[in-house]
Amino acid sequence: MASRTFGHVTVTTPDLDEPGLYLSRVNTLDPPRGSVRDFSYGEANLRSLDLEDTQLITGRISDLRCERVEFEALNLHGVEIVGSDLGAARWSESKLTRVVFRDCKLMGAVLHRLVLDDVLFEGCRLDFATFEKIRAAGPVVFAGCALTEATFADCDLTYAVFRDCMLTRTEFGPGRYRDTDLRGNDIAAVRGVANLSKVLIGPEQQPDLAHALVAELGISVGDD
Template sequence: MRAVRRPEVRLPELVAYDGGEWEPEGDYDGLEFADADFAGQSARGARFLDCAVRRCAWDETVLTRARFIDSVLEGVRGVGTDLSQVSLRDVEVRDARLGGTQLHGAVLERVVVRGGKLDFLNLRKARLRDVAFEDCVLVEADFGGAELERVTFDGCTLARTDFTQARMRDVDLRGAAALDIARGIDRLAGAVISPSQLMDLAPAFAAEVGVLVE
């Protein structure tokens, strides 16, 4: 197993954002967005470089094809956030509470997702490289058709996870606090699990190969 390369985010002295609405294709550099409500706004295709987004509301916010580089997302919350085809590079996500978030087709590289709860996360056909999930709850996360390389899930609860058609390389599931795979048990080639996890997943493996256990 090759180790995950973690982001080294060193934010410069940030300037407080003036409170205006986000703009599609906007260019945001060295800014701090704190305790703001961006619900329903669109920053489609925007670029965020050396930014911090703290305790902001993202309900139905559209960030399609946005780019977050060397940035921190802390305490963001929202339902129905559209992050499809977004690019996260050298980003820390801390204590996020998001539901029904669209991340399909996204690219995550050198990202840490620490704490928080992510419900119904859509990562279909996303590409994850050097991504560490730590002490977070993932409920019905959909990794269908996604590519995962050097990805870990230390201390995480994975409930009813979908790995249908996913491709894995150096994916470490051993540190997961709970591992529940609803679909795609046959796509774990390239991942490593613990002996106890193997016992827990044995019924799913048996069902996949058509073995009846009585």
């Protein structure tokens, strides 16, 4: 079983190259029976992609470009999404287990009420995205991602890891951040610092966190 370790968290990832596994090329992710298994899909430019009450199990989506994306109750298990642009996707009421997003764009996306378990976002553009009521039921990692002006609202990111991410004006709203690992990021310009109770940072980040708090509270620092 494949895995990746980031700090204190190990993410179990899909092993789509294991011996005996064959991924069949499919032309649609919206089958009549509501599930797609052992699949390969992509290299497509779509005007819209709407999926509801669907399960994608063991497969790879690559080089997919969509102008409009609407996902509801779209559950993924053992899926890689690589080099794809899902734009300002609207994705709600779903569970993602052993899922990897690599080199993807979800700029301006709204992810609402997703349960994440062994999910890795790696090298993704998530600028201006909104994460609402996201729950980390297992390991969740953002590695090398751009999250400029992204917003986390009412999320449970317990034990989640952010590593080498761009967090410029990223807003952490009220939520649960116990042992959320922010080491290895520039956190001087994050917002919602007062909500980051019990997070994990490195010693060298203390001045950055203080700078962010001073800016958030509008405190003026002057000489005598």
